[in-house]
Amino acid sequence: MKALTIAGVGPGDPSLLTLAAVEAIQESTVVSYPVSTREGDSLAEKIASKWITKDKKKLPLHFPMVDDQNTLKSAWRVAGNELMKMVEKGERVVFLAQGDISLFSTGSYLLKELEKYHPKCIVNLIPGVTSFSAAAAISRLPLAFQEEQLLVLPVPGSYEELKVILSDAPHKKKVVVLLKLGKKWQWVKPLLEELDLIKKAIFAERIGSSDQQILRASDLSSGKRPYFSLLLIRQSWPLTMP
Template identity: 45%
Template sequence: MRPSPAAAVTLVGVGPGAPNLLTLAAVQAIESADVVAYPVARADAEGMAAQIAAPWITAEQRRLPLLFPMVAEAEPRQQAWREAADALAAEAERGLAVVLLCEGDASLFASCSYALLALADRHPSVPVAVIPGITAAAAAAAAASGQGLPWPLALQQEGLLIRPTPETPAELEALLDWAAAQQAVLALLKLGRRWRWVQPQLERRGLLGSSLFAQRVGWPDQLLARADAITADEQPYFSLLLIRQGWPEVLP
C-alpha cells in the first residue's frame, strides 16, 4: 500500500458496476487509503460500491461499512448521514486517509452526497475531496453504442435531463411534452416498477423504438435493448431509460 496522503475524507465515485470503469484517480485514492468506507443498506450487507472497488481494497486497509437505511422516513436517514459524517471525521482527525466509496458518480443522486453535506455542517475543518465517477446513463449509452445500438447522449444543441422516473403518468406526459419542445434527451433513472405503466405510455406516443432500456449497467448480467423489446413487466430498481424524441437536422 502506498504512503497515505494528508489526512482527509475523499468521496470516490466507482461507476455503475464494472471495476474497469473506475478512473485512475479513483484507483489511486483507494490504494492510498488507510480506511475504506462504503454505504450498506443493512448491517450484514457487503455494499455494491465495495463490490465494485474490491480489486483495489487490500487486507491491510480497514473497512468501515456505514449504514444508510433505505426507508421512506426522513429522520432515520438524516440520523444515519450525521452518524456517517461523525465516523468519517473521527478517522480523519486521527491522521488517517479515508475514502468513502460511492456507486456511480459521487455527486449525482448519490447517498454519499448527504454525508458530504453533513461533514461540511458538523466538521467543517476536515479536508474533503470528491472524485467523480461514470454515471449509469453515460455507461449505458456507451455500452449500447458498442453493441450496434448507436446512442449518443446529446448532439449539437440538444439538452440532456437526468432525473428519476416520474411517479405518475400525468407527470411523465408533461415531461415528455417539455422534452419534445426543448429538443432534450431524457435519462430516467430508478425505473423499476414504474415500467409497467411507462411502457404503454411510450408505446402510445410511438417512442419505444427510439428509446433505450438499460438494466444493471456495468454488472455481468447487464441488459441493454431497444425499449420496444422489453415487455411491460416490473423491472429491477437499477433500471433506466434513455428517450430521444427526434434528431438534429444536421447529421452525417
Template identity: 50%
Template structure:
C-alpha cells in the same frame, strides 16, 4: 472505476461504503472489490432506504462523524459510491454533513462515471448533440407527470434520462408504446455487470425491473447529421 478512484482506494487505510442495513451487500463495495486489499479496514456505513426524514438525517450525520473520527485518528479514508459522487448520491449528503459539522476536515470528491454515460456508451447511443437539451430526472411515479415531461421534452428537443426505473417499467412501457416512443428509447439495466442488459425498449416486455435500471429517451435528432 476511474484511475483517480483506484488511486484513492490504493492510498486509503480505511475503505468506507454505504449499506442499506448491517451486513447487507454493498453495490459500491462489490464494484471496488478487486482493488481493496485485505489489510485495509472496511467500514460499512448504514443508510436506511426509508422515506422518513429523521432516520436519513441521522444516518448522514452518523456517517460524517464516523469518517471524521477516522481522520482524527490519523487514518486516511475513502468513501465509495456508485457512479458519480454528485449525482443522486448518498455521498453528497455525507459531504454536506461533513462540511457543516467538521468544516476543517479535509475532503476531496473524485468524479465518477454516471450510469447515464455508462448506459449511453454500452448502447453506442449519443446522449446529447448540438443544441439538444439533456434532462436527468428520477422516473415519475404518475402517468400524467411522465406524459407532461415527454411533451415538454419533445417541444424543447430534450433528451430524457429517467433514473430509478425499476418496478415503474410495468406501466411506463405501455405508456411509451402508446406514445410511439419505444423504438426511440434505450433501456439499460445493471450496466457494467456481467448480467447487464442494454437494448432498445421495444425489445423488452413490460414487468418489474431491478432498481439499477434506467431509460434514455430521444424524440428527435438535430438537422445536420451524418
C-alpha cells in the same frame, strides 16, 4: 489538515473507475462504503474490490433506503462521526459511492453532513462515471449534440406528469434520461406505446455488471424491473448529420 476523500466508483464495471479513484483507494488505510442493510453487501465495495487489499481496514456505513427524515438524518450523523473518528486517528480514509458522487449519491449527503458538523475537515471529491453515460456508450446512442438539451430525472410519480415531459421534449430538442425505473415500468411501458416512443427508447439495467441488460424498450416485457434500471429516450436527430 485533517482530510478524507469521497470517490465515485462508476456504475458497476471495475474498468470504469478513474485513475484518481484507484489512486485514492491504494493510498488509503481505511476504505468506507455504504450498505443499505446492516451486515449487508455493498455494490460500491464490490466494484472496487480489486484494489481493496487485505491490509486496509473496512468501514461499512449503514444508509437505510427509507423516506423518514429523522431516520435519514440520524444515519448521516452516525456516518459522519464514524468517518471523523478514523480521520482523527490519522487514518487515510476514502469513502466509495456508486456512480458519480454528485448525482443522486450518498456521497452528496455525506459531504453536506461533514461540511455542517465537521467544517475543519477537508473533503476531497473524485467524480465517477454515471450509469446513463455508460449505457449510452454501450448502446452507441449520443446523449446530446450541439444545441440539444439533456434532461436527467428519476421517473416521475404519475403517468400524466411523465406524459407532459415526454410530449414537450421534441419541441425543445431534449433527450430524456429516466432513472430509477423499477416497478414503474408497469405503467411507463403503456405510456411509451401511447406516445409511439417504445421503439425510440433504450432500456438498461445493472450497467457494468455481469448480468447487465441493454435493449430496445420494445423488446422488453411488462412487469417490475430492478431499482437500478433506466431509459434513454431520443425522439429526433439533428438536421445536419454525417
